Amino acid sequence: MTQPSATRYSRITGTGSYLPPKRLTNEALAAELAAKGVETSDEWIVARTGIRARHFAEADVPCSDLALPAAQRALEAAGVAASQIDLIIVATSTPDMVFPSTATILQRKLGIAGCPAFDVQAVCSGFVYALTVADSMIRTGAASKALVVGAEIFSRLLDFNDRTTCVLFGDGAGAVVLEASDTPGILASELHADGRHVDILCTPGSVSGGKITGDPLLKMDGPAVFKLAVGVLEDVARSVLAKAGRTDADIDWLIPHQANIRIMQGTARKLKLPLDKLIATVDEHGNTSAASIPLALDVAVRAGTVKRGDTVMLEGVGGGFTWGAVLFDY
């Protein structure tokens, strides 16, 4: 294990992502819902959210099966072998099992053993939380090459009789390899939570005595979440910029949690960023919770949009209520 050093930073050296093959357009989803008497339309979904399609995993596919190819692609992009990884963090709210963690299952599927592996559960802020924890562990010398993954199968939590939520979410995974570096890398980050708002976005069921107790389907007060999200995203971005000694003019790319294009564009405008600096994949992915940010990052990196040296702001927000941001030089 490396000793801490005053000049030790962490840097993203590779990204990867994976979407399950089944793609469902708004029209196809609306037709499926209409068959059960639930009314929605492509027009409503696009106008209110910007979502046009989402991917759903097949019923027998666990979360770790989405995490694995995303992780392998990130390792390949970084030129790092799985055996060199000394920390695995998976951000998920849809783990394979109650326990053990999806991170340990991923570790086994990667064919490695020994390094710490654990899940972070901060719902849609999960990736920003996981990246901040990994950055802290690298800077203190507790790890040198971390695999940080956001992976979700939110389709399992959806109530397909509730049109206010079931049209919003999708499944997928994104990953980064984060390595120790003499230069940043991650410039600053900040995490927050306010548990007074637990009830506005939750899946309140649990397993007890061999049965599910409570309701195991996702509940959301969309307008309440919308209002809170818009308020906190500008504040946390400004705070992280100040910590890093940067200004909004230094941001090359804004990658917010991909839940609703209106929230994302509102945040960009408040930060005085032209909308062409906003990375948006919500149209094709829907809201993939903890996977949404690393998925969008990987799409942008592989498209050649985010390039080495660019300054990128990641922003997460979601259930808990949780939120946070990470600013980094790619």
Ligand code: UT7
């Ligand atoms: O991932 C964690 C973070 N989550 C978020 O950031 C989500 C934040 N919230 C949102 O994105 C938005 O609040 C929603 C997209 C969820 C909803 O948009 P909205 O503009 O806040 O709509 P609303 O909930 O106020 O509903 C407006 C109308 C209602 O009808 P009435 O009462 O005005 O007659 C709804 O019943 O739209 C109706 N509606 C729908 N109509 C067709 C709600 N869902 C649908 C639907 N199709 N799927």
